[in-house]
Each structure stands twice: as structure tokens, then as C-alpha cells.
Amino acid sequence: MSGTLEPKVYGWCPGALRPMMSGDGLVVRVRAPLGKLTVNQARGVARLSQDFGNGLLDISARASLQMRGLREDRYEALIEGLRDLGLLDPDAQAEARRNVLLAPFWQDGDDSHAIATDLSAALTAATGLSLPGKFGFAVDCGEAPVLQDTAADIRIERAGGTLNLRADGAETGKPVTRESAVAEALALARWFLQQGGAPEGRGRMHRLIARRGPPTAHAAPMANARFTAKPGAVPAGTLAAMEFGQMPAATLARLADHGALRLTPWRMLLVEGAASLPPLPGLILDAADPRLQVVACTGAPGCLQALSSTRALARQLAPHVPAGTKLHISGCAKGCACPGTAPLTLTATGQDEFSLIRRGTAADQPVKTRLSAAALRAAPELLKEGS
Ligand code: SF4
Known part of the structure; x- marks a missing residue:
């Protein structure tokens, strides 16, 4: 094969x-x-x-x-x-390089659609651009950004009516046009490599930016835009959650x-x-469905590294997750389904056995250990603050 x-x-x-x-x-x-x-x-x-x-x-x-x-x-x-x-894609390298996330509300021919089309083609054809396996681009040029909470290393987004290129982790960016955005994005990717952003082929832009800041030409202030997607009708159609x-x-x-x-x-x-x-x-079509408050990775038996199954417990605990919060259930400390912090995390430590972490990642210090799935089902109030 x-x-x-x-x-x-x-x-x-x-x-x-x-x-x-x-x-x-x-x-x-x-x-x-x-x-x-x-x-x-x-x-x-x-x-x-x-x-x-x-x-x-x-x-x-x-x-x-x-x-x-x-x-x-x-x-x-x-x-x-x-x-x-x-x-x-033509080959595995081009497939890995063409890591372009396009904000889903684009319309035919708008800035997002045009830039993502050109950027995808440029990345497919690029030579001498060995980016880390997870290095990705976000094209997010609608009226307000919707992808700022989604992992990406190089972002093209709109701020105050202007298109900007931004290195992930930087609070400032560089104004670009629809015509210049792709070349500028590729130049920023090469800058990342030249600055030693990927020693041994691994690394992310936000870590480089934390060490040395963005390029000097990236001086335009950028806005923070929080966006929460919900199932239901949107101008381009209907969103359905899985x-x-x-x-x-x-x-x-x-x-x-x-x-x-x-x-x-x-x-x-x-x-x-x-x-x-x-x-x-x-499918989940109701924006009030409690399962939307829970993320759970594949878990056992689908994942070789899982110490426990996850999704049956996620289904059972969903109605008990306090309103406005989020529960992450992880089959091991890797935390694939939610690499960042979550208000509540249950990390499997054995078959049907979990540690509870508050405001942390799946690998962080737990506040409770050795909680059995049965105990959690019987007393879901264990998830509440202070319990
Ligand atoms: S978090 Fe662990 S168990 Fe879950 S999918 Fe990732 S590696 Fe597998």
C-alpha cells in the first residue's frame, strides 16, 4: 500500500x-x-x-x-x-501543506472564498516549504472573524474593514489586500521557518511569537472576536451539530x-x-441540547491509547453539566478533543475510572482522582463547583 x-x-x-x-x-x-x-x-x-x-x-x-x-x-x-x-491531493506532502481552514459562511467570490482558493493552490504548488505537520492557515475574512478560537498559525482576517495578516499569538497584524494576501501569507510561513520556529520539524507560530514577537511590519492593531456556533439557520443554510x-x-x-x-x-x-x-x-439540531456542552474523544475501543470508553459516559452526564459550562471527557491525558483548558475535565486513568480537573487540560493536576464512571453517574453533582 x-x-x-x-x-x-x-x-x-x-x-x-x-x-x-x-x-x-x-x-x-x-x-x-x-x-x-x-x-x-x-x-x-x-x-x-x-x-x-x-x-x-x-x-x-x-x-x-x-x-x-x-x-x-x-x-x-x-x-x-x-x-x-x-x-x-497530488501527494502526501501537498496534502499536508494545504492546511487551509476557510470560515464556513463564505459566499462565492467574496474575499474569503477568493483568498482560500488562491492560497490552497499556492500551497499545493509550493516548493521548499517544509512546514510542521500541524501548521495551518485560517482564512476568516467575513464581516467579523469567526475562527479566532480555532487553532491556526497564520490568519487572514478582517479588522475594522481592512484585511490583515496575523501571526497566531500576535496582537498586531499587517494590512494586506485580496491580491497580496497569499504572497504575504507564504512569506510569513517562510519567516517562521527562518526564525527557527520549527526545530526538528515541529513547532507552532504562537510559541515563536511568545519568544520573539511578530515581524516589525506587523504593527496594525487587531480586534478580538469571540464566536460561538449553534445549530440552526444561518444566512448560507442550516448548521447541524454532530x-x-x-x-x-x-x-x-x-x-x-x-x-x-x-x-x-x-x-x-x-x-x-x-x-x-x-x-x-x-445529529443535534436544537441549540439547547445539553450534549453541546460536552466534548469527548474517540476513547476505547477506537483509540489505541485510550484507558477507557468516553462517549457513553458523556451522553449520561450531559444533562447534569451546569448551564454555561463545558465538560471535556478524555480517554487519556493527551486531550485530543480539547487541547486547551476546559472548565471541567474528566481524564481516564483506567477502565471506567477518571480524574476530575477544574479549569485545566486533560493532563493538569486533578482535584479528585479514582472516580468511577458508576459513581459519576450516581452522583453527577460531583461535577459542580466546590463539590
Ligand atoms: S485523548 Fe487519548 S484516548 Fe482520546 S483520542 Fe486522544 S489519544 Fe486517544
Whole structure:
């Protein structure tokens, strides 16, 4: 088979051409061009997941569609299927480089759409640009930014009516135009490498900026814009959340009956042009659904590193999570589903055994240890402040 198989993540994310071995088979991530699946592509991906995988699809925090449970001996056939759908890059390096997240509310031909199209093409064609595996770009040029809480290393966003280029972690940026944005973004990526941002091939922009600050030309003040996505109607269509970021492939195919799909980094899909959607397995359509307050990683048995299952407990605890807060349930201290801090985190330390961390990451010091899943279910008030 082509591609590289690795049992664990070490600073890179799986792609279609670089699959990763997990507890339930190969994991493949499809980075749809501009984060969009046409109706035909969505139906095709659903069919491939059912034919070659376990029929479940995840959406990643960078808006990639993840297929799981794939058998190694069917990998080549899967790749052929993805190629026929127009969802493959020329090679694994180009696939990794074309890490462009486009704000999902774009309209045909607007700044976001035009810049992301050109940036994707430039990154695919770039030579001598060996960026770290997780290094990514956010194109977020709507009226107000919506991706500032989403991980990215180089951002193109609007502030006070002007387009700006910003190195992640910097409070200032550099004004750019629609025409200059792509060249400036690539120049900033090269600056990152020249400044030693990626020793041994790993590193993130915000760490470099914390050490030496942004380039001197980046002096324009930038605004902070917080955005919280909710399921429901938006100008471009309807947003549907996926329970813990996963849905059956059949649901993806059914959604495609209502329009083309845009992948978002919020564990939601935007169905273009749809005024409403029917209830479907794995979807959350009510903005008040308590499951939206919980994030849970794959856990056992799907992940080789998981010490416990996570999602059954997440479902059971969701109604008990205090209003306005967030619970992160992690199968191990790696914290894949929520790399930053969360108000409440349960980190598995054994099968159905968890530590409770307040206002921290999955790896932080717990305030309680050895909590069994049964004890948490029986006394969910353990999650409340001060308990
Ligand atoms: S956090 Fe979850 S998905 Fe990530 S490695 Fe640990 S168990 Fe696996």
C-alpha cells in the first residue's frame, strides 16, 4: 500500500495519503477543497465509509472528515474511490501543506472564498516549504472573524474593514489586500521557518511569537472576536451539530439530499441553502441540547491509547453539566478533543475510572482522582463547583 502507517500521533495529523493506524483500523482524513463536499462527493464519501470502513464519520477540529475502521487491504480501493471523487491531493506532502481552514459562511467570490482558493493552490504548488505537520492557515475574512478560537498559525482576517495578516499569538497584524494576501501569507510561513520556529520539524507560530514577537511590519492593531456556533439557520443554510463530532455515514448521505455540505471546525456541518433539516441519527439540531456542552474523544475501543470508553459516559452526564459550562471527557491525558483548558475535565486513568480537573487540560493536576464512571453517574453533582 502507499502512504505511511504509524501507530500514534507525533506532531502530525492523518490525511488520506498518510493514514494512521488506530485501535479499530486505519484512520483517514479527507481535507475537502475549501471545506466543501458537493452532493455527489458527500454521497460518495458515505458509500466509501460503508464499503471500506466502519460506517462512522468524524469531523475534526480543523474541519476535515475522518473515516475510521478501515482495513489495510482495502486502503488502495478507498484511495481510488476518493480520487474518483476529486478529493485527493497530488501527494502526501501537498496534502499536508494545504492546511487551509476557510470560515464556513463564505459566499462565492467574496474575499474569503477568493483568498482560500488562491492560497490552497499556492500551497499545493509550493516548493521548499517544509512546514510542521500541524501548521495551518485560517482564512476568516467575513464581516467579523469567526475562527479566532480555532487553532491556526497564520490568519487572514478582517479588522475594522481592512484585511490583515496575523501571526497566531500576535496582537498586531499587517494590512494586506485580496491580491497580496497569499504572497504575504507564504512569506510569513517562510519567516517562521527562518526564525527557527520549527526545530526538528515541529513547532507552532504562537510559541515563536511568545519568544520573539511578530515581524516589525506587523504593527496594525487587531480586534478580538469571540464566536460561538449553534445549530440552526444561518444566512448560507442550516448548521447541524454532530454528537461528539461523529455521525453514521448514512446521515451524511441523507444530509446531501438537502444540499452541498460545508465542513466546520465546530463539530458541525453547514447544509447549503437548507432552511431546516429533519432529525437524523447522530445529529443535534436544537441549540439547547445539553450534549453541546460536552466534548469527548474517540476513547476505547477506537483509540489505541485510550484507558477507557468516553462517549457513553458523556451522553449520561450531559444533562447534569451546569448551564454555561463545558465538560471535556478524555480517554487519556493527551486531550485530543480539547487541547486547551476546559472548565471541567474528566481524564481516564483506567477502565471506567477518571480524574476530575477544574479549569485545566486533560493532563493538569486533578482535584479528585479514582472516580468511577458508576459513581459519576450516581452522583453527577460531583461535577459542580466546590463539590
Ligand atoms: S485523548 Fe482520546 S483520542 Fe486522544 S489519544 Fe487519548 S484516548 Fe486517544
